[in-house]
Every structure is written in C-alpha cells, then in structure tokens.
Amino acid sequence: MKGLRIYALAYLLFLYAPILLLPLFAFNNSTIIAFPLSGFTFGWFVELWETPALHAAVKNSLLIAVATAVFSTLLGICAARAGAKYEFPLKRPILGLIMVPLVLPEIIVGVSLLIVVVQLLDWQLSTWTIVAAHTLICTPFSIAILNGAFQNVDTSLEEAALDLGETPLSTFRLITLPLVMPGVISSLLISFTISLDEFIIAFFLTGSDPTMPVYIWGLLRFPQKLPAVMALGTLLVLLSIILLSIAEYFRRRGVRRAGLKDTGGFL
Amino acid sequence: MSTPNAPPLIQLSDVDKYYGDYHALRSVTLDIEQGEFFSLLGPSGCGKTTLLRTIAGFEDASSGVLMLGGENMKGVPANKRPTNMVFQSYAIFPHLNVFENVAFGLRKKGLSATEKDTKVRDALAMVGLDGYGDRAAHALSGGQRQRVALARALVLQPKVLLLDEPLSALDKKMREQMQTELRRLQRQVGITFILVTHDQEEALIMSDRIAVMFEGEIAQVAAPQTLYRRPASQKIANFIGVMNFMPATATPAGGVVNVDIAGLGIATLDADQCPGGVPNGAAHVGIRPEMMSLLFYGETSTASVAQGVIEEQSYYGDMTYYDVRLEGVSDPVTLSMKNIVGRPVLERGEAARVSWDPRALVLFGN
Ligand SMILES: Nc1ncnc2c1ncn2[C@@H]1O[C@H](COP(=O)(O)OP(=O)(O)O)[C@@H](O)[C@H]1O
Numbered sequence: 001m002k003g004l005r006i007y008a009l010a011y012l013l014f015l016y017a018p019i020l021l022l023p024l025f026a027f028n029n030s031t032i033i034a035f036p037l038s039g040f041t042f043g044w045f046v047e048l049w050e051t052p053a054l055h056a057a058v059k060n061s062l063l064i065a066v067a068t069a070v071f072s073t074l075l076g077i078c079a080a081r082a083g084a085k086y087e088f089p090l091k092r093p094i095l096g097l098i099m100v101p102l103v104l105p106e107i108i109v110g111v112s113l114l115i116v117v118v119q120l121l122d123w124q125l126s127t128w129t130i131v132a133a134h135t136l137i138c139t140p141f142s143i144a145i146l147n148g149a150f151q152n153v154d155t156s157l158e159e160a161a162l163d164l165g166e167t168p169l170s171t172f173r174l175i176t177l178p179l180v181m182p183g184v185i186s187s188l189l190i191s192f193t194i195s196l197d198e199f200i201i202a203f204f205l206t207g208s209d210p211t212m213p214v215y216i217w218g219l220l221r222f223p224q225k226l227p228a229v230m231a232l233g234t235l236l237v238l239l240s241i242i243l244l245s246i247a248e249y250f251r252r253r254g255v256r257r258a259g260l261k262d263t264g265g266f267l
Numbered sequence: 268m269s270t271p272n273a274p275p276l277i278q279l280s281d282v283d284k285y286y287g288d289y290h291a292l293r294s295v296t297l298d299i300e301q302g303e304f305f306s307l308l309g310p311s312g313c314g315k316t317t318l319l320r321t322i323a324g325f326e327d328a329s330s331g332v333l334m335l336g337g338e339n340m341k342g343v344p345a346n347k348r349p350t351n352m353v354f355q356s357y358a359i360f361p362h363l364n365v366f367e368n369v370a371f372g373l374r375k376k377g378l379s380a381t382e383k384d385t386k387v388r389d390a391l392a393m394v395g396l397d398g399y400g401d402r403a404a405h406a407l408s409g410g411q412r413q414r415v416a417l418a419r420a421l422v423l424q425p426k427v428l429l430l431d432e433p434l435s436a437l438d439k440k441m442r443e444q445m446q447t448e449l450r451r452l453q454r455q456v457g458i459t460f461i462l463v464t465h466d467q468e469e470a471l472i473m474s475d476r477i478a479v480m481f482e483g484e485i486a487q488v489a490a491p492q493t494l495y496r497r498p499a500s501q502k503i504a505n506f507i508g509v510m511n512f513m514p515a516t517a518t519p520a521g522g523v524v525n526v527d528i529a530g531l532g533i534a535t536l537d538a539d540q541c542p543g544g545v546p547n548g549a550a551h552v553g554i555r556p557e558m559m560s561l562l563f564y565g566e567t568s569t570a571s572v573a574q575g576v577i578e579e580q581s582y583y584g585d586m587t588y589y590d591v592r593l594e595g596v597s598d599p600v601t602l603s604m605k606n607i608v609g610r611p612v613l614e615r616g617e618a619a620r621v622s623w624d625p626r627a628l629v630l631f632g633n
C-alpha cells in the first residue's frame with residue numbers, strides 16, 4: 001500500500017513538475033532561467049501586455065480556436081447522431097475511420113496537409129487552412145464526447161415528442177439538443193483548448209499571421225524573452241485548466257441528468 | 268359505445284410486419300370500435316408492442332391496410348396521426364417540469380396562455396396531480412410519472428390512446444389502484460383505449476374486449492367473459508386461467524354434439540360450447556376448476572357426478588384447491604372450493620364425489 005502511494009506521488013511529480021516550474025519563473029525577477037530565484041515581479045506579465053505582436057498572435061489563435069470548436073462540434077453532432085440513431089452499410093468501419101486522426105502523429109497530418117493545400121490545391125496558407133486542419137484533428141474528440149451524449153438519449157423521448165405532434169426537426173431542437181447540450185458544451189471547450197495550444201500543424205500551415213504557439217516558438221530564439229514566455233505559459237495553463245474543468249462539469253451534469261452511472265471521461 | 272352501423276374507429280386488414288426475416292405480425296385483422304377499452308394480451312415477444320407501434324405510426328406495416336377514423340394511415344407519420352401513446356418507460360422529458368411536459372403537445376395548437384394553462388390544469392386534476400405543475404421531472408415517483416404521461420396524452424384529446432404495459436413497472440398495490448383509475452378515466456373521457464399487457468388478470472379486469480396474441484397472430488378476440496368461458500383453443504384456455512382437459516370423442520348430431528368423455532360417459536353439448544369450431548372424432552373437453560365441486564354429506568346433484576380420491580390438497584385461506592383422481596380418468600382434475608362456514612376441508616387420500624354441470628364444458632378439436 002505504502003509503495004503504491006509513493007509510486008503515485010512520484011508519478012504525479014514527474015507529470016506536473018515541469019508545469020509547476022512555469023509560474024515559478026514567470027514571477028522570478030531575473031532574465032536567467034535558473035535557481036536560485038532572485039525575487040518576485042509582475043514585470044514579465046506587464047511586458048506581455050505591452051507587446052502588440054503577441055496580441056495579434058493571441059487574437060489569431062482565439063479566432064482559429066473558436067472557429068475550430070464550432071466546426072468540429074457541428075461535424076461531431078452529425079456523426080454521433082448518425083452513429084446513435086441510424087443503421088447503414090459499413091457503419092462500424094466508417095465510424096472507426098473517422099476516429100483515426102485521434103492517433104495519427106500530428107507531424108504527418110501537418111506535412112500531408114501542407115502538400116495538399118500548397119501543391120495540389122494551390123491555395124494561399126491562411127488562418128482558414130489552419131482552421132480546416134484543426135477541425136480535422138479535433139473532430140474525433142468531439143465525436144468521442146458527443147457519442148456518449150447521444151447514446152444516453154432515450155429513443156422513446158424522441159418518439160414521445162413525435163407522438164405529441166412535433167416534426168423530426170422540432171423534436172431534435174426541443175428534446176434531443178437540450179439533452180445533449182452538456183456534451184455539446186464539453187465538446188466546444190475541449191476542441192477550443194486543443195486548437196488553442198496546437199503547435200506542429202499550425203507551424204506547417206501558418207501563413208503571414210502566426211498563431212500564439214508559433215509566436216512563442218519564435219520568441220525562444222531570444223533568451224531575454226524567456227521569462228515572458230514563462231508568464232504566457234502560466235496564463236495558458238490556467239486557461240486550459242479552467243476550460244477543461246468547465247467541460248468536465250458539463251459532462252458530469254449530462255451523465256447525472258440522464259440518470260446514468262459515471263464511467264469515466266477525460267478528467 | 269359505438270352507434271350501430273358506424274364504421275369501426277380502427278380497422279386492420281391483413282397487416283404483416285417483418286423485421287428482416289423475422290415475421291413479427293402475421294396477417295393481423297382487427298376492428299376496434301369508438302369508445303372501447305381494448306386490450307392486446309399475449310406472452311412476452313408475441314408482437315403486442317409491434318402492433319401498437321404500427322397503429323401509432325412508429326413502425327410501417329410490411330403489407331396490409333390500417334384505417335383510422337376512416338382514413339388510410341399509409342405514409343402518415345406519427346405526428347400526424349390522431350393517436351397518442353403512453354410509453355412503457357413513460358418517456359417524461361427530463362429537462363422539463365410537469366407543467367411543461369403536459370403542455371408540450373399543445374405548443375402547436377395556437378392556444379392563448381390562459382387557455383393552455385386551463386387545459387393543463389384540468390388534465391393534471393383529472394389524473395390526480397393538482398398543484399404538481401412546478402415539480403421537476405426527476406422528482407416524481409413511478410406512479411406520478413405514469414400520471415404525467417397520461418395527462419400529457421389526454422390533454423390533446425386524441426381519438427385513440429395507446430398504452431404499452433403502463434402498469435408493469437408499478438408495485439402490486441399501486442398497480443391495482445391504477446387499474447381502477449384507468450378504467451374510470453376511460454369511461455370519463457370516452458376515448459378509445461388500446462392497452463398492451465401480458466397480465467391476463469389485468470386484461471380481464473379492465474377491458475371491454477380482448478385480443479389474445481400468440482407469435483404475431485391474433486388467436487381470439489372476445490369480451491372478457493366469453494374469452495374466459497369459451498376460449499377458442501386449449502392454448503388460449505391455458506394462457507387465461509387454469510383449465511382441465513380430458514380426452515373425448517365427439518359426434519355432431521344436428522344442432523348439438525354428443526361427446527363421449529373417456530371414463531365419464533356421454534354428455535350432450537351445444538354448438539356454442541365449441542368456440543373453436545365443432546369437432547368430429549377425437550377431441551378434448553375442458554372445464555375450469557371452479558366449475559366443478561365436491562359433494563359433502565350425501566348431497567345430491569342433478570348434474571354429472573363421478574367418484575374419486577383426493578390426491579393433492581392446497582389450502583389458500585379463502586379457497587382450497589384439490590387434485591382429484593376420478594375413477595376411469597387418466598389424469599387427475601383440479602377443482603377449487605370456496606371455504607364457507609360449515610364446509611370441511613378434505614385431506615389427501617379421502618374419498619370424494621365430484622359434480623359438474625355439462626354446460627360448463629368446452630369442446631376442442633385435436
Ligand atoms: N426493431 C426490431 N428489430 C428486430 N426485431 C424486433 C424489433 N422489435 C421487436 N422485434 C422482435 O419482434 C418480436 C415481437 O416484439 P414485441 O412486439 O416487442 O413483443 P411484445 O411487446 O409482445 O413483448 C420479438 O421477438 C422481438 O424480438
């Protein structure tokens with residue numbers, strides 16, 4: 001028992017120690033990332049505030065993340081609904097194939113998309129090519145979340161609404177959608193988070209406007225900028241934790257509402 | 268009940284339903300009248316729900332015609348049919364409160380807020396849920412969910428209310444209470460009710476008429492008393508209550524049938540005692556346990572009498588059931604006696620005289 005506890009602690013430390021270093025140096029009053037710490041400062045956060053190029057990158061990233069979240073959730077709703085409600089030929093292989101990007105190395109996705117977009121389609125790289133690519137990698141996550149939500153909807157509820165005079169469309173709006181809403185919110189938040197800090201694909205497909213992770217990567221060439229990067233990282237970690245917590249809250253609420261037993265999830 | 272010569276509210280002719288290769292409904296032909304309390308009774312898996320869902324419009328018949336209120340329902344979706352359903356799971360919308368659940372179907376009726384309010388209140392009062400409008404769906408007990416489901420359907424004043432085993436999820440006491448209440452409600456609103464149940468007692472208590480189904484086929488449609496007294500086959504007789512069967516030989520003679528019951532002699536039966544058709548030759552006669560009685564203290568009977576020995580006795584308090592081996596009859600017969608004042612309870616091994624009225628016999632072809 002005791003050995004197990006030590007193992008668990010060591011494991012958690014290994015997982016989270018690097019992240020804990022971020023805020024430590026973000027508030028450290030020195031340009032050199034090394035111990036001992038030399039003093040407390042908010043200076044690096046102020047510097048972030050005063051860098052217009054960063055603001056542009058953040059804005060760009062937020063735009064991409066919001067668009068990605070909306071698109072991948074919409075696609076996820078369609079796929080999860082089809083999977084939960086309809087039988088069609090090759091259903092299992094098709095649904096399985098949609099999930100593959102979940103395990104595909106991003107570098108492969110990045111390179112192949114670059115070839116497709118630039119060589120085959122001859123498009124300009126832009127914010128929207130990144131949105132398309134992020135939608136590709138986020139959709140499987142959306143489907144995974146929404147599958148659970150749609151499968152928990154009792155078919156007889158939809159039939160009851162039809163029976164009471166609603167059309168299939170208004171049934172979806174009045175019954176199905178409210179019941180899967182926790183899953184939808186959860187899916188929006190998770191794909192938003194994934195898109196916001198995705199680097200590899202964004203790096204390959206970025207045009208003239210870098211996303212925030214790409215911008216940060218660019219900063220790494222200047223050692224004196226490192227503490228500011230730490231400050232930015234701290235903010236990002238905070239944001240991620242908040243968003244994922246909200247997503248998990250809604251997922252659990254959905255499970256509770258459907259009166260089911262919780263069988264896991266992302267957190 | 269219906270005015271004479273009015274066409275039946277629901278007419279099914281030769282309705283078949285296949286699920287892939289599985290033949291779930293076999294040539295179902297059925298008329299259901301306006302204002303009837305009609306039950307579909309049969310063992311689990313015989314196709315009752317399938318038939319109900321076909322009427323509701325959730326399943327398409329593979330072939331055959333379904334007329335509802337004089338209109339062919341082919342291609343008419345569930346939301347356009349004058350039927351409403353109480354689902355087995357009740358299907359109460361979990362994100363809406365009681366009022367919103369009941370008002371759900373009124374959304375498209377173009378009512379003013381006050382009209383809607385009145386209708387919902389009336390519906391809730393009818394099912395005994397006054398003042399429950401603000402309750403959340405998850406805060407309801409099983410019986411209350413059932414009542415909300417009823418109110419939600421009845422508030423629309425459908426031509427037909429379909430109920431799929433609505434009482435099976437309730438405990439015994441609640442179930443008995445709801446049986447009475449459903450019956451009262453049906454008389455009050457005058458809407459045709461079609462009830463699906465696998466509980467023969469429930470069907471007998473509640474229905475004007477009952478359709479017995481086996482393996483996708485309608486075996487018999489009759490009023491409860493007819494069904495119980497004159498079941499059309501041994502299978503139906505066994506499904507509804509208990510019946511003794513004895514081998515016999517039938518000889519039709521004019522309007523009557525002479526029956527030679529193995530070991531018990533000749534009886535003459537009317538044609539109406541052969542609900543499955545008049546047999547000729549090898550047959551079985553059947554009789555219900557309560558239609559036979561033991562004779563005590565030299566009691567005499569104008570009816571048929573036979574000698575026997577008590578082989579088994581089960582005391583139920585209000586009733587005693589006996590298995591009696593009659594002289595010359597191969598299998599023991601089961602009979603029941605009410606335990607009234609002064610009537611003894613016989614023990615195993617005692618001699619017994621059994622009497623019955625031949626009018627209680629039912630004759631089945633083999
Ligand atoms: N959607 C379906 N697909 C395939 N078979 C079905 C379907 N629904 C019902 N069945 C089959 O049809 C038969 C009758 O079912 P059902 O009408 O539900 O019976 P009951 O209500 O009398 O218990 C059962 O054997 C069941 O397995």
Ligand SMILES: [Mg+2]
Pocket residue numbers: 312315316317432
């Ligand atoms: Mg059923």
